[in-house]
Amino acid sequence: MHSADPPILQAAAKLRSGGIVAMPTETVYGLAAKIDDENAIRKVFSVKERPFFDPLIVHIADLEQRKLVVSEWPEAAQLLAAQFWPGPLTLVLPKHPSISPLITSGLETVGIRQPRHPFARDLIRLAGSPLAAPSANKFGKTSPTTADHVRQSFANDDVFVLDGGQADVGLESTVLRITSDKLEILRPGAITKEMLEAALGQAGLSLAVTRAISNASPGHTEHHYMPDIPLVLFRFPRKPISAELRKKIALDLNLSSRLIGTELILDSRPAIAARELYAKLRICAEAGGSYIFCHLPEESSDSLWEAINDRMQRAASRVYTSD
Ligand code: TXA
Numbered sequence: 001m002h003s004a005d006p007p008i009l010q011a012a013a014k015l016r017s018g019g020i021v022a023m024p025t026e027t028v029y030g031l032a033a034k035i036d037d038e039n040a041i042r043k044v045f046s047v048k049e050r051p052f053f054d055p056l057i058v059h060i061a062d063l064e065q066r067k068l069v070v071s072e073w074p075e076a077a078q079l080l081a082a083q084f085w086p087g088p089l090t091l092v093l094p095k096h097p098s099i100s101p102l103i104t105s106g107l108e109t110v111g112i113r114q115p116r117h118p119f120a121r122d123l124i125r126l127a128g129s130p131l132a133a134p135s136a137n138k139f140g141k142t143s144p145t146t147a148d149h150v151r152q153s154f155a156n157d158d159v160f161v162l163d164g165g166q167a168d169v170g171l172e173s174t175v176l177r178i179t180s181d182k183l184e185i186l187r188p189g190a191i192t193k194e195m196l197e198a199a200l201g202q203a204g205l206s207l208a209v210t211r212a213i214s215n216a217s218p219g220h221t222e223h224h225y226m227p228d229i230p231l232v233l234f235r236f237p238r239k240p241i242s243a244e245l246r247k248k249i250a251l252d253l254n255l256s257s258r259l260i261g262t263e264l265i266l267d268s269r270p271a272i273a274a275r276e277l278y279a280k281l282r283i284c285a286e287a288g289g290s291y292i293f294c295h296l297p298e299e300s301s302d303s304l305w306e307a308i309n310d311r312m313q314r315a316a317s318r319v320y321t322s323d
Pocket residue numbers: 025027028029030031054055056057088090092104107109110111133134135136171172173174175186187216217218219220
């Protein structure tokens with residue numbers, strides 16, 4: 001690798017020589033390794049401090065590459081890929097025998113998606129194989145939407161960071177498990193239940209789309225995406241915080257009673273709120289207060305709010321329903 005080479009060539013060389021690369025995608029940055037390089041995949045788990053029970057998503061450059069990753073390709077997958085790829089939709093399907101159990105945490109299924117960011121697809125092509133990549137943050141912490149976020153988390157690690165600008169969507173992909181009789185959303189995202197149902201309906205496929213209730217996705221744990229200081233959520237209209245509530249928060253979070261809160265205000269347009277969420281969480285965490293508070297947006301008909309709410313809930317230490 002030569003430092004005069006364009007960054008994408010340096011990134012591909014890093015992958016081909018057994019290294020790992022933070023790659024931009026339209027959702028969040030991913031920490032990528034070649035799927036046929038178990039050592040590099042182990043490095044991803046180790047620098048991320050991620051437990052091995054949490055499977056990785058495999059990223060492909062084009063539809064043809066799916067044949068290297070999955071062993072079945074049902075009609076619903078074909079239809080949804082045609083409609084939503086490249087884009088923020090991960091399909092969970094039976095894995096190809098060659099896919100390492102390290103990637104799938106020993107499961108017989110694998111998550112696969114074709115990202116929309118052109119750098120991601122070019123990098124996969126140049127690397128010569130699909131790339132396994134979780135979000136490029138330490139396990140359980142806020143996901144990165146800029147190259148700087150990644151650099152802050154992995155300053156002391158041997159990670160090549162490919163800068164592709166700010167992530168456009170800002171929330172991780174929708175994870176959808178496809179079985180013969182149903183489709184289950186394991187993690188909500190920018191491709192919503194309504195969008196999936198409409199696409200299937202138009203093609204005359206009558207498959208139910210349900211939202212998995214339990215943690216059907218091993219890594220999508222109750223506490224995730226957490227900022228460096230506690231986040232508390234208020235499920236009541238925006239108003240000054242009462243002295244009583246302030247006391248309660250201090251007690252609940254084990255903070256000094258002179259606590260200073262930094263307010264996180266989300267844009268009222270869901271696409272913008274999603275794009276800005278993680279960067280705002282980081283800015284609030286660095287503002288010098290002792291905790292972050294946010295009034296959750298009122299229920300809305302736009303189900304992108306469901307994905308935003310899902311991430312907020314998991315990032316939060318406490319939720320208060322009244323003041
Ligand atoms: O948008 C995204 O999906 C980003 C970018 C980088 O592509 N990636 C991402 O990866 O968010 P990660 O590792 O942070 O989250 C992957 C999620 C986890 O909740 C994991 O449990 C789930 O996908 N997952 C992966 N493979 C699975 C499988 N075979 N069955 C069930 N859940 C799976």
